[in-house]
Amino acid sequence: xxxxxxxxxxxxxxxxxxxxxxxxxxxxxxxxxxxxxxxxxxxxxxxxxxxxxxxxxxxxxxxxxxxxxxxxxxxxxxxxxxxxxxxxxxxxxxxxxxxxxxxxxxxxxxxxxxxxxxxxxxxxxxxxxxxxxxxxxxxxxxxxxxxxxxxxxxxxxxxxxxxxxxxxxxxxxxxxxxxxxxxxxxxxxxxxxxxxxxxxxxxxxxxxxxxxxxxxxxxxxxxxxxxxxxxxxxxxxxxxxxxxxxxxxxxxxxxxxxxxxxxxxxxxxxxxxxxxxxxxxxxxxxxxxxxxxxxxxxxxxxxxxxxxxxxxxxxxxxxxxxxxxxxxxxxxxxxxxxxxxxxxxxxxxxxxxxxxxxxxxxxxxxxxxxxxxxxxxxxxxxxxxxxxxxxxxxxxxxxxxx
Amino acid sequence: xxxxxxxxxxxxxxxxxxxxxxxxxxxxxxxxxxxxxxxxxxxxxxxxxxxxxxxxxxxxxxxxxxxxxxxxxxxxxxxxxxxxxxxxxxxxxxxxxxxxxxxxxxxxxxxxxxxxxxxxxxxxxxxxxxxxxxxxxxxxxxxxxxxxxxxxxxxxxxxxxxxxxxxxxxxxxxxxxxxxxxxxxxxxxxxxxxxxxxxxxxxxxxxxxxxxxxxxxxxxxxxxxxxxxxxxxxxxxxxxxxxxxxxxxxxxxxxxxxxxxxxxxxxxxxxxxxxxxxxxxxxxxxxxxxxxxxxxxxxxxxxxxxxxxxxxxxxxxxxxxxxxxxxxxxxxxxxxxxxxxxxxxxxxxxxxxxxxxxxxxxxxxxxxxxxxxxxxxxxxxxxxxxxxxxxxxxxxxxxxxx
Numbered sequence: 001x002x003x004x005x006x007x008x009x010x011x012x013x014x015x016x017x018x019x020x021x022x023x024x025x026x027x028x029x030x031x032x033x034x035x036x037x038x039x040x041x042x043x044x045x046x047x048x049x050x051x052x053x054x055x056x057x058x059x060x061x062x063x064x065x066x067x068x069x070x071x072x073x074x075x076x077x078x079x080x081x082x083x084x085x086x087x088x089x090x091x092x093x094x095x096x097x098x099x100x101x102x103x104x105x106x107x108x109x110x111x112x113x114x115x116x117x118x119x120x121x122x123x124x125x126x127x128x129x130x131x132x133x134x135x136x137x138x139x140x141x142x143x144x145x146x147x148x149x150x151x152x153x154x155x156x157x158x159x160x161x162x163x164x165x166x167x168x169x170x171x172x173x174x175x176x177x178x179x180x181x182x183x184x185x186x187x188x189x190x191x192x193x194x195x196x197x198x199x200x201x202x203x204x205x206x207x208x209x210x211x212x213x214x215x216x217x218x219x220x221x222x223x224x225x226x227x228x229x230x231x232x233x234x235x236x237x238x239x240x241x242x243x244x245x246x247x248x249x250x251x252x253x254x255x256x257x258x259x260x261x262x263x264x265x266x267x268x269x270x271x272x273x274x275x276x277x278x279x280x281x282x283x284x285x286x287x288x289x290x291x292x293x294x295x296x297x298x299x300x301x302x303x304x305x306x307x308x309x310x311x312x313x314x315x316x317x318x319x320x321x322x323x324x325x326x327x328x329x330x331x332x333x334x335x336x337x338x339x340x341x342x343x344x345x346x347x348x349x350x351x352x353x354x355x356x357x358x359x360x361x362x363x364x365x366x367x368x369x370x371x372x373x374x375x376x377x378x379x380x381x382x383x384x385x386x387x388x389x390x391x392x393x394x395x396x397x398x399x400x401x402x
Numbered sequence: 403x404x405x406x407x408x409x410x411x412x413x414x415x416x417x418x419x420x421x422x423x424x425x426x427x428x429x430x431x432x433x434x435x436x437x438x439x440x441x442x443x444x445x446x447x448x449x450x451x452x453x454x455x456x457x458x459x460x461x462x463x464x465x466x467x468x469x470x471x472x473x474x475x476x477x478x479x480x481x482x483x484x485x486x487x488x489x490x491x492x493x494x495x496x497x498x499x500x501x502x503x504x505x506x507x508x509x510x511x512x513x514x515x516x517x518x519x520x521x522x523x524x525x526x527x528x529x530x531x532x533x534x535x536x537x538x539x540x541x542x543x544x545x546x547x548x549x550x551x552x553x554x555x556x557x558x559x560x561x562x563x564x565x566x567x568x569x570x571x572x573x574x575x576x577x578x579x580x581x582x583x584x585x586x587x588x589x590x591x592x593x594x595x596x597x598x599x600x601x602x603x604x605x606x607x608x609x610x611x612x613x614x615x616x617x618x619x620x621x622x623x624x625x626x627x628x629x630x631x632x633x634x635x636x637x638x639x640x641x642x643x644x645x646x647x648x649x650x651x652x653x654x655x656x657x658x659x660x661x662x663x664x665x666x667x668x669x670x671x672x673x674x675x676x677x678x679x680x681x682x683x684x685x686x687x688x689x690x691x692x693x694x695x696x697x698x699x700x701x702x703x704x705x706x707x708x709x710x711x712x713x714x715x716x717x718x719x720x721x722x723x724x725x726x727x728x729x730x731x732x733x734x735x736x737x738x739x740x741x742x743x744x745x746x747x748x749x750x751x752x753x754x755x756x757x758x759x760x761x762x763x764x765x766x767x768x769x770x771x772x773x774x775x776x777x778x779x780x781x782x783x784x785x786x787x788x789x790x791x792x793x794x795x796x797x798x799x800x801x802x803x804x
Contacts, residue, residue, distance in 0.1 A: 028463040037467045044463035052458050052689070053451060060636055061430040061446035065439045065768065073636060100684025102658030103505055110548075130670075135659035135684060138672040142655050146512075146548045153670070178668075225685070233462055234475060234688035253544050256504030257537035266580075266773050268532075268555070270540040282502025282537060283627070286636035287454070288687040366467065371668050 007321055007390050014317065014386035020310050024383045026298050027231075034388040034395075036367045039205060039345050039378025042231030042295075051294040055287060076289050077237075077258075078277050083296045084230070084239055087304060088203060088222070089213040094241050096276040097226070097292070098284050101204060101238040102135045103254070104223040105171065107279060108240060109143040110253040112169035112198040112221055115246055119148040123168035123197065127154045133177045136202055140171050146253070156183040160191035167197040174212065175205035175343030178370050180315075180335040182206070182343045186217040193218060198246075204228060208299075209344035209381070210308045214241055221246070229344065229380055232292035240279040247275055256281035298382060310381040311344040318346050318377065318389045325397030334374065345378040350400075359399045365392045409723055409792050416719065416788035422712050426785045428700050429633075436790040436797075438769045441607060441747050441780025444633030444697075453696040457689060478691050479639075479660075480679050485698045486632070486641055489706060490605060490624070491615040496643050498678040499628070499694070500686050503606060503640040504537045505656070506625035507573065509681060510642060511545040512655040514571035514600040514623055517648055521550040525570035525599065529556045535579040538604055542573050548655070558585040562593035569599040576614065577607035577745030580772050582717075582737040584608070584745045588619040595620060600648075606630060610701075611746035611783070612710045616643055623648070631746065631782055634694035642681040649677055658683035700784060712783040713746040720748050720779065720791045727799030736776065747780040752802075761801045767794045 015021055028044040029035060035043055059067040068074050081095030088095075099107075109126065116123045128140040130153035137153070144151040147168075154162045156172050163170065170192045175182050185201060192199040198220040206212055208229025214222055222241040226232035242250050252272070257263050258280035261271045272278045319333060331348040350356055350373060357369040367377040377392065417423055430446040431437060437445055461469040470476050483497030490497075501509075511528065518525045530542040532555035539555070546553040549570075556564045558574050565572065572594045577584050587603060594601040600622040608614055610631030616624055624643040628634035644652050654674070659665050660682035663673045674680045721735060733750040752758055752775060759771040769779040779794065 028459075030464070035466065041462075041467045041470075043466060044458065049455060049458045049463070053455060056446065056451045056454050056635070056693070057430075060443075061451070062432070064437065064445060065443045065770065066763075067636065068443075099501065099505065100658065100687075102660075102684030103501065103656060106656055133659075134662070134668050134670065134672075137670055138657045138659060138662070141672060142657055146655060227685070233458070234469065235685045235691070236689075237687060238684070253548060254505060254508060255540045255544055256502065257535075257540060258504075260536070260540070264773065266536050268536065268539055270536075270543060282504030282640070283629070283637045285502075285639060285687045285690040287638075287689045287693055289637070291458070291689055361468075368467065371666065 007324060011317070011386040011390040014313065018310065018385065020306060020381055021385060023298065023302070024385065027383045029383060032364050034365045034392045036365065036377040036379065036384065036392055038380035038383070039228050040368055041227055041234060042229060042380065043383055045231055045295045045298050047297065048233070048291050048294045052287065052291050055290045073286050076286065076293065077280055077284050080289060080293045080296065081239055081276055083293065087230070087299060088207050088241070089211060090215050090241055094244055094276050095239050096279045097239045097289060098237050098280055101223055101225045102139050104238045104240045105136050105139045105202065106143055107252050107254055108200045108221040108223050109140055109169055109171055110147055111242070111250050112200050113143065113147045113149060114251045115249060116168040116196070116198055118168055123166055124149050125166045126151050126168055127159060127162060127170040129172040130155050131176055131178070132171070132173055133202070133204065136171055136173065156188060159188050163192050163195035163197055165196065167195055169198045169200060171200045171202065173202045173205065177205055178347060178374055180343045180345040180347050182210070182341050185212070185219070189217050189219055205343055205345070209311055211304050219243060226292050231295045231298065233288060233295065236288045236292040237285060242276060242279055247278060250278055252279060254281045258282055258284070307381045311379055312339050312342065314379040314381065314384060314386065314389055315342060315344065315346050317386055318379065318393055321390050321393030322348070322396065325393045326400055327397070330400040331375070344381070345376060348375045349373050350375050356399055360395060363395050363399065365395045409726060413719070413788040413792040416715065420712065420787065422708060422783055423787060425700065425704070426787065429785045431785060434766050436767045436794045438767065438779040438781065438786065438794060440782035440785070441630050442770055443629055443636060444631060444782065445785055447633055447697045447700050449699065450635070450693050450696045454689065454693050457692045475688050478688065478695065479682055479686050482691060482695045482698065483641055483678055485695065489632070489701060490609050490643070491613060492617050492643055496646055496678050497641050498681045499641045499691060500639050500682055503625055503627045504541050506640045506642045507538050507541045507604065508545055509654050509656055510602045510623040510625050511542055511571055511573055512549055513644070513652050514602050515545065515549045515551060516653045517651060518570040518598070518600055520570055525568055526551050527568045528553050528570055529561060529564060529572040530554070531574040532557050533578055533580070534573070534575055535604070535606065538573055538575065558590060561590050565594050565597035565599055567598065569597055571600045571602060573602045573604065575604045575607065579607055580749060580776055582745045582747040582749050584612070584743050587614070587621070591619050591621055595622070607745055607747070611713055613706050621645060628694050633697045633700065635690060635697065638690045638694040639687060644678060644681055649680060652680055654681060656683045660684055660686070709783045713781055714741050714744065716781040716783065716786060716788065716791055717744060717746065717748050719788055720781065720795055723792050723795030724750070724798065727795045728802055729799070732802040733777070746783070747778060750777045751775050752777050758801055762797060765797050765801065767797045
């Protein structure tokens, strides 16, 4: 325990020079809690309650139907998409917000199979990240069934060797939800494209935590949620990225009236809109969507490179504090040591992890448990500080020393 | 114009005995506006702003991730479904809330084709209401394409004669969005079922305005939005009804993790949950969903039969006032005269309808325009009164007399 004062001093010194540290003021947080679950539900940005009240009381309550035009409700999905774009390295006009991640995985994956030519062109196989968050696998199975493809679960690292002339599309997570492993987006994308197939990336655990570089790396399609590192609120709408080069032929399996070229023409025949809004479906859920729009304002002037730098410093420091505070052999990190392979979370395998997490939460350190035996701690660089990291590891050590 | 005082007196007398009249106090309305667009976006119930503030500030802001269990977020889709159930004549456990209407049409229609046996059983045709709100037709085309069926647009009245051994499923609107015509749900459902096919009903323009009787009439599947006569707020989530007898074999094309039997088991293989929640997909949009839940409390103790009675009285009176106030030949109602064929709106064909509606709105009478030439007026019995109806018709007469 001799290292403890040293770690506390180190934490204080790191906080003192943290250029993102002042952003914490823009969130509703209490100093009694170390919130390390922003990778599941981001904290509330302070300006959101006022904005939501205005949407409900004035825009809905007083303007009512007029708000679809006068308050900009109708164009919110593409407008908010353009706010997300710089965070994931996309030029404007390629992202549209709406629906859940699962629904967007379906749109993207079926769209990708069709863009590849699909079974008619001899491409009848979809590869899916074998360690994926489950919903992607379930939806991929449905997409395969409905497009006449077979589904082959493949570890992300094995994808470059597995893609071939029969591959239509590949669905892979940028960061593994359980281990926090960051997969090689540039390399896998290049290999998939070289095989004539399309890659669909799930950015749920990377967007807002590290540079994604969608345009730079030639990604075809991507989806992501907005309630983790983007702090959009519980169940806030997800988004779909369709690279500009694919938009003119992107063929959505959910061609709702919001994606029509002339939605208020009320025409019996479908004609898709141009651009990203071809990925829209039905009427957008305005309350959740405008809460998200307000939340994203926190990002004004924030550098994703600085976020990544702090994220790695936070997870490095957490691993160091865990090594110092936790009795030997009680936990084992399943998160890669190497920076190039690490997202913005640390996952610790631990006997009795579910009960341990309950006790941590009771003591004010909030992470989450993922079956069967993982303690998961997410580090949101916009509002987590180094002293909190030290405290979280110290409390974990206390719980496991009992 | 000699009838005008008479109509004003009649309106006052009707308002005086209106047993639903006191419900208007539960909504945010201004007496300067006659709001006849509740069939597009329902007015704001007065208790919603406080509830939404609590969801944002306490449940998200302070409890954060704990709210998924402690604030009942996780079970909201089925809990709110059970609140909608009595309004549409369904027993509990058959409705789940989430996603847009378009997405639910896709789930329901693909699910219906599969329940019918589909092309493998010789059922390779989907009939779709030829006068449908466009999104249903677009989504039906996608559902047909992805299940190996062909799509046949059919007028609702012709469906009983058109269904046959090749029919897999039929998608039809309960009330036509443009004309306000109420279709024969019991008769069409019986004919579809007698042919061994399944009927999917779109209740967007009927739920909350008239008795639907889903269980009583043996409906197979139904969908509807919640932002019209249910006043859930802009883009509030839609719902899916799957009759209990179909739930064990209902096979969703969007099997997201929220529909898994054990969603937090994080299992690679999909196993559907029992009951209505098999229709869930991804993480529900909590802000919109809990605003809807609060909105539905207005319905506590309200009889749908009384709502229907008032709805017909309102539309009868409006037609009478239009006949008295509007210069002859300037408008023609396309809404059926017969009560059994009328929903809760009146649609008037009118030259220059778009400009006429702009002028009506400028004078405080809010309806909407539907291409190419329809003035549409919706009557929400929970908050529209007879004096307002008279005023709306009078202002319309003034505008058209210019």
